[in-house]
Amino acid sequence: MRYLILSDIHANIDALEAVLAAAPPWDRALVLGDLVGYGGAPNAVIDRVRGLDPMAVIRGNHDKAACGLDDGSNFNQVARFAAAWTYQQLGPEYREYLRQLPQGPTEIDEQLEICHGAPFDEDHYIFDAMDAHRSLQTATRPVCLFGHTHLPVVFRAVDGEVEGAIGLPGTSARLGPERAMLNPGSVGQPRDGLRDAAYAVLDLEPDASTFEFRRVSYDIDRTQRLMREAELPVRLVERLAYGR
DSSP states (O other): OEEEEEOOOTTOHHHHHHHHHHOOOOSEEEEOSOOSSSSSOHHHHHHHHHHTOOSEEOOOHHHHHHHTSSOOTTSOHHHHHHHHHHHHHSOHHHHHHHHHSOOSOEEOSSSEEEOSSBTTBTTOOOOSHHHHHHHHHHOSSSEEEOOSSOOOEEEEEETTEEEEEEOOTTOEEEEOSSOEEEEOOOSSOOOSSOOSEEEEEEEOOSSOEEEEEEEEOOOHHHHHHHHHHTTOOHHHHHHTTTTO
């Protein structure tokens, strides 16, 4: 089974379309949350994601805030503004779609589960080996995919220790018997210093499973123009250009 892995699209329709155009053939899509928030095209992104008929979509913290399930009190001022703006832009059926998204973790099969933040807390950020260690112990499947940090990375449990590595564009992580936590990075708002949209392709095979980190450029100028016209915060507009 070959999965297209999408996370943290953040209402960036241009980045999402670029990813879908560039992705190699895949069987089913998995979406790790935060379809909306920050960006200027929330309705279009939801429509596009639904049209993919994903095997699973889970909610992110921005999805919760944008549909009224969460008040965004833990957000900074810019993120709260974007969540409130998104709420106003979403039609009732789009808000309801976000409200109905399940909370992770979600088990996909005997090998794989997905979450937004961490298996033990959907809003927790996994930045380091300590958080990854707790997540690896909590996960119910050998392979767990997560998002939330916008940083492509792989963590593995090896001989009782946790090893971490940055997911560089075009590289693949071979998945063996050790447990693994994998983050594809963000489609719509990368934060690793690279401006290209990030996604991943997961091949789950009995003897040779791989997780390939992929990047693709998109029309950032158009995306920024759309955000400026929506009068979204300047910081959100500018950060797309430098991937931070």
